[in-house]
Amino acid sequence: MSEEKGLKTLPGRQGIVALLVLALLLVVLRVPALIHPVLDVDEAIYGLFARVWFDGGIPYLDCVETKPLGIYLFFGAIFSIFGSWNMIAVHVFTIAVVGLTAFVIYLIAKLLYSKTSGIWAAGLYLVFSTTYIPKVIATTIEPVMLLPVCLMYYFWLRFEREDRKLYACLAGISFAMACLFKYQAGMNLVVLAAYIAVFGRPIGNALRGMFSFGIAAAILPAAMVLYLYSIGALDGFIRWNILGNTDYIKEGAATISIGGQFVKRVLPYIASTILIWITTSAAIFRLTRERPISKHGVLMILWFILSIVPVSTGYRFYGHYFLLLLPPMAVLSSKYLAGLFINSGRKSLKALVIFGIALPAIGFTCARFYMDNLYKMTGEDNPADYVAIAQYVSANTDPSDKILAWGYAPLVYWYAERLPATRFFWSDLLTGRVSGTKGVSIYKDPLEGDPAIWRMFFDDLEKHRPIYIIDTTPANLHDYKAFPITIYPALHDHIQKNYREEITIRKTVFYRRIDG
Helix, strand or coil, X not given: CCCCCCCCCCCHHXXXXXXXXXXXXXXXXXXXXXXXXXXXXXXXXXXXXXXXXXXXXXXXXXXXXXXXXXXXHHHHHHHHHHCCCCHHHHHHHHHHHHHHHHHHHHHHHHHHCCHHHHHHHHHHHHHHCCCCCHHHXXXXXXXXXXXXXXXXXXXXXXXXXXXXXXXXXXXXXXXXXXXXXXXXXXXXXXXXXXXXXXXXXXXXXXXXXXXXXXXXXXXXXXXXXXXXXXXXXXXXXXXHHHHHXXXXXXXXXXXXXXXXXXXXXXXXXXXXXXXXXXXXXXXXXXXXXXXXXXXXXXXXXXXXXXXXXXXXXXXXXXXHHHHHHHHHHHHHHHHHHHHHHHHCCCHHHHHHHHHHHHHHHHHHHHHHHHHHHHHHHHCCCCHHHHHHHHHHHHHCCCCCCXXXXXXXXXXXXXXXXXXXXXXXXXXXXXXXXXXXXXCCECCCCHHHCCHHHHHHHHHHHHHHCCCEEEECHHHCHHHCCCCCHHHCHHHHHHHHHHEEEEEEECCEEEEEECCC
C-alpha cells in the first residue's frame, strides 16, 4: 500500500491549498442548487414521504414509495431542523455530503497511490458529478448513497493494511447504510466477494474480515425491519418496497428498448464526461499489463465494471444513475493523470486534459443559470411548469387542507406546500403507466387496474376529502395525456357527484369540492 513509485507527493502546505481549492470548486459547481429550490421531481417525492412520516404517518401505509427508509430519513431530519418545506437546506447538506465523498475518494487514492493521486481523484469526482443534465446535481439518492459506498471500500482497504476487525466492521456498517438508501448498493458486496475470491490471501484473515463485515452489516437492516414491524408497516414495506422494486425492474425491461436508451441517454452521458472515460480506459489498459497485476487495481476495475449493472437495471438510464460509476473511475484515472503531469513532458497532452476538465465544468455550470432552456433541450420535466398550478392551490386553500393531483405531479404538492389526500403521490399504480416511458401502460384496458389499489385510493379520498382534485393530464405534464380522468368511470363519477369545475390553469383543470 505504499505510495506510487516515481510520483512526488504534495508538501503539507500545498496539500492544504489543494484541498481548499477543491472545496471552492465544490461550491462553485453547485451554486445553482442554492438558487433553485427543486431540481428534480424525485426531490419532491422524497420530501413528501418524509413530511407524511415525520408528521406522524406510517411509512409504506400512509405514504407509498419504493425506496428503503434512508433517503426519507435524510430529508426528514433536515426538515425537522430547518423547516418542513426547506429544500434549499437539503441541497446545502447534499453539497456537504458530496464534499465528504470526494474526501473519502481522496483517501482511497492516497492509500493506493499517492497524495497527488488523491487530489486528482477528488477533483475528478467533483467536476464530473456535475457535467450532465440539470438534475444530476439534485438531491437524488445516488449522491447521498455514494458516501457510505466509498467508506466501505476505504475501511476494507484499511482492514487489509492493518488487519484490525474494527475496520472490517466499519466497512460492513457502511455497506448496510448504503443499501438502506438504495438496494443497488448491494452490488458492492458482489464486488468485494469476487475480489476476495481471487486475492483473499491469507484466506484466514479474509474470512475473519468478512465475518466481522457481515455481522456489522446486519445491524442496520435488522433495526429497520424491527422498527417497521413495531409500527405495523412491515407488510406495506414488503408490498410496495420489495415487490414494488421487482415490478419496477421487470416493467422497464419488458417495455423499454435498451438500444434506444443507449442512443438517447448513455451516449450523451459519455459525451458529457468523455475525459474521465478516456483516462479510465487508459488506466485500465496499463493496470492489466502490469506484472504482477495489482490486486487493488483489480478491485477498482471490478468496482467500476460491476457498477454498470445497477446503472443498467430496468433500462431507464436516468442521469443520476451514472453517478455510481464515478468513484472508481476517479480513483483509476487519478494514478494515470498524476503520472502524466509529473513525469511526462508532453505539454499538448496536459493542455488537452485541462481543456477536457474545464470545458464541461464551465459549460454545464453556466448553462444551469438558464434552466428553462436546458429542460426543454433535454426533454426533462421542468419544475417551473408546476409553479403556477401550485400557486393557485396555495392561495385558495389552508395549510391543513389536502389536495389530489391526478397524473405524475408531486411537484404540485411540493410547491403548494400541501400534503396529498392519498398515499399515492402520483397515479402510476392506478393507471399502470410504466415509469420512464411516454404513456406506456401495463394494462391494455384502463379497467384492468388492481382493484385493491383502487379501494385504497378511494378510502383515502373519503378519509381526507381533498379540497381540490386537479387533472394535469390535459396539459400532458410528465407525458400523462394518455390517462385522463374520464377513462376511469369510478373516479369520474366521484368528481361529478362531489366536485365542480372551477378554473383551468395552463390546461390543468381544477375541480373544487362542493361541500368544501
